[in-house]
Amino acid sequence: MTKVQTVLDSSIVELLKGESIVSLITINSETKKPELSVVSWVLATDDGKQIKIAVGHKGSSINNIEADSFVTLGITGPESCYAVKGQASVSDIFSGTMKYRVITVDVEEVEDVMFYGGKLTALPKYEKTYDPQLAKKLDDEVYELLKK
Template sequence: MANVVEPKLIDPLFRSLQKERFVTVCTIDHETGEPNVSAISWIYAPSPEKIYFAVDQRSRIVQNIRANGAIAITLIANESTYSISGKAHVKVEKIENVPLKLALIQVDIREVRDVMFYGSKISVEPKYEKTYDAQAAAKLDQQVMNALKNA
């Protein structure tokens, strides 16, 4: 049976994107035209139709989006793996009230597809930890996530 393709985030995915989490972002490389994958954690869904994320202004992700807004985000949640595709653009060149020079990217979702291989489910979602000063990381994470929520 074919998986259902949704035009927006289903509720469990929307809820999972209300806090910082590990995802991968695939853009089209502005120099080679080939896929370019990066891992990020500053991501937030303000609505089921839209996703915001923050990355360094100098990131290859930003350069790629400026050249071609096609994007796919891989999210592991709801006991499965999802590909969220759409069109991205730089919404804010430099996020205010954050000590780093971060750009805010907006993704207008076109489709959400369950891409987990047949007959399986995710039993443990990916976990990560920051390897620099824990207090500084928590403060920065809070500043960035607040900026995404208030964008």
């Protein structure tokens, strides 16, 4: 049986201090079925009790969370895969280079969900396919917002 924790351990907090690919699972406000989004502007608090996620202000996950605040985050790494469950809230709109909203997840459960006998040996990588200067500007702006 897998041990369930109530906060993120320090290795997951460290992973979520840079750009990470995280799956955000919400309940669709209309169909009531699970809906998956992939996000990368993610930051965990040092105490492992919250995860903040920046999204565009019109993302479908916003409506979903406003209708049902329970979410699951799928985190890949370090060395395993984790399901993080909790209650989420959505901020007002922040205007910068683009309009954002911040989803704050209060961590309730952290479970290692890697299959038996498996261990990750590398983290997923991605690249941004738009203007590198704009990407840096957006990243700097968003991470300043998430640190607040």
